Amino acid sequence: MQRIAFKMKLFKGYEAEYKKRHNALWPELQELLKQTGISDYSIFLDEQTNDLLGILKLEPGSTLDHLPAHPVMQKWWAFMRDIMETHADFSPVSIPLREVFYME
Numbered sequence: 883m884q885r886i887a888f889k890m891k892l893f894k895g896y897e898a899e900y901k902k903r904h905n906a907l908w909p910e911l912q913e914l915l916k917q918t919g920i921s922d923y924s925i926f927l928d929e930q931t932n933d934l935l936g937i938l939k940l941e942p943g944s945t946l947d948h949l950p951a952h953p954v955m956q957k958w959w960a961f962m963r964d965i966m967e968t969h970a971d972f973s974p975v976s977i978p979l980r981e982v983f984y985m986e
Contacts, residue, residue, distance in 0.1 A: 883939045886946075887979040890934040896965035897927060900934075903962065914954050919944025934966070936976075 892900055904925065915923065919941035926935040940946065949955050950973060959972040967975040 883941065885937065885939055885981065885984070887935065887937045887981065888976045889979060890936065890974045890976050891967040892927065892932045892934050893965050893967070894932055897929070897932070899965055900927075903965075908954070908958065910954050911958050914949075914952060918946065918949060920946075935979075 921939045921941070923938040924936070926937075927933075928935065950971075956972070959968065959974065962968075962974065963972045969975060
């Protein structure tokens with residue numbers, strides 16, 4: 883199982899809205915993520931910097947490559963663009979993080 887971590891940036895003042903939107907995660911998005919092989923997905927907020935830290939597990943042989951083109955993913959990104967840093971296509975500015983330690 884591959885572990886993937888990344889960080890994104892939430893705009894100041896939208897902490898509660900970000901949590902609210904994720905608490906009401908669309909069933910079709912949740913299903914898409916699971917079908918892609920994603921599990922154990924968490925997002926943490928650094929309240930001092932408004933950095934979001936995402937951590938997920940990806941099943942062996944699975945890839946995230948097709949997610950950006952999926953209509954549900956594009957719809958979610960458009961829905962979230964007003965509260966976080968995004969690229970021109972509304973995908974979140976996401977910086978991959980390199981694992982330097984792991985303890986099971």
